[in-house]
Amino acid sequence: MAFEPPRRLVRALGETAPQGDDWLEKLPETTRRAVALRELTVERVQVPGGRSSLVVLVRRPDGTPAVLKLAPPRARPEGERAALAQWNGLGAVRLLEPFTAEGVLLLERLRPDVSVRSLPERRALLEAADTLRRLWVDPPPVHGFETVAERTGRQAAAMRASAEADPEVAPLVAEALAARDELVVAPPEHRLLHGTFRQSKVLAGDRMPWLAVGPDPVVGECAFDLARLVRDRVEDLIATSSGSVTTRRRIRRLAESLEVDQVRLRGWTLFRAVESGVRARRVGRPRDSELLLEFASWL
Secondary structure, three states: OOOOOOHHHHHHHHHHOOOOOOHHHHHHHHHHHHHHHHOOEEEEEOOOOOOOOEEEEEEOOOOOEEEEEEOOHHHOHHHHHHHHHHHOOOOEOOEOOOOOOOOEEEEEOOEEEEEHHHOOHHHHHHHHHHHHHHHOEOOOOOOOOOEHHHHHHHHHHHHHHHHHHOHHHHHHHHHHHHHHHHHOOOOOOOEEEOOOOOHHHEEEOOOOOEEEOOOOOEEEOHHHHHHHHHOOOHHHHHHOOOHHHHHHHHHHHHHHHHOOOHHHHHHHHHHHHHHHHHHHHHOOOHHHHHHHHHHHHOO
16 A cells, blocks of 8 residues: 655645754655554554544554554654553543554544534534543653653744834743743642644543544643633634633633642743744744734733
8 A cells, every 4th residue: 555645744844844854755765664563453644644643543453443553753752652651541642553664653543534623613612622631640650751841842842033123022922931931930830731632632432432542741830731721712712703702711711720829820821822823934824823812922
C-alpha cells in the first residue's frame, strides 16, 4: 500500500520544518517498516488527520483494531509516549506498546471520526472538561517533561521578536507577556498536563465514552491546560455579537467546574491566544491570526 501523507499534514509540517529536515520524504518507507515489523494489516490512512503526525488505522495479527501513529521529532512523540504510559488509559487513549522505534506509537483504536466537538456546544464543554480533569495527575518523581515555564519561555522569546518586526501586534503581545511573567512566579500546583487540549482531541471510545488523544505533555498548573479549551470554536464566538460576553462566562464556568483560579485562567487564555495568533501571522495564516487576536482582545 502506498502511504501518502495527507495534504493537511504536509502543509502544517512545512510551516515549521527546520532546514534539511527530510522526515516527510522518508515517511512512506518509515511507515512500511513499522507496519511490517508489527505484522499489521492496514485499513486506511486517517484523512484529513492531524497537523503533526500520520495516523494509520490498522489491525494487529489477532485482528484487534489499532492505530499506528508516526510523528517527527519536533512533535515530541516520546513525550506523548511517556504521558500515555503514565495515564495508563485513565482519561486518555491506551498505549499498546511501551517502546519500539522512536517516533512510532501503537495505540488503541477509538472512533476517529467522532469527537466531543460533534456535540452541542454546552455539552461538549462539559464532557471535554470532565475528560481533562482525569488527566491532571502527579508527574513521575523523575521525568523529562518540559515545564510550563520552559515552554512559554521559548514562546515568549518568539513573540517578542514578532512584536519588534510587526508593531501592529505589539500592544497585545506586551499584555500577554506581562500576564505570563506574573503567572510563572508561583504556580499553585505541578500536574502532568495534556498541553494541547481542545474538543477535537477528545474522541469517542468503547472502553470509556470519551478519551483524550494527541497530548503534547507539559508539567505545570491546571489553568494552563484549561486555557486552550476556553477558545474552542473561536470562529463561532467571533461570528456572534455576544462573543465577548460568552467568552467571559465560559471562563467563569470552566474555572468553577474544575476548581481553578479564574484570574489565572484568564491570564493563560490571553497568553495562549496571543501566542497562537502571532505564530499564525508569522507563518502566513492571516485569517487564523485575525480570529485569535480579536478573541484575545476581549480578555
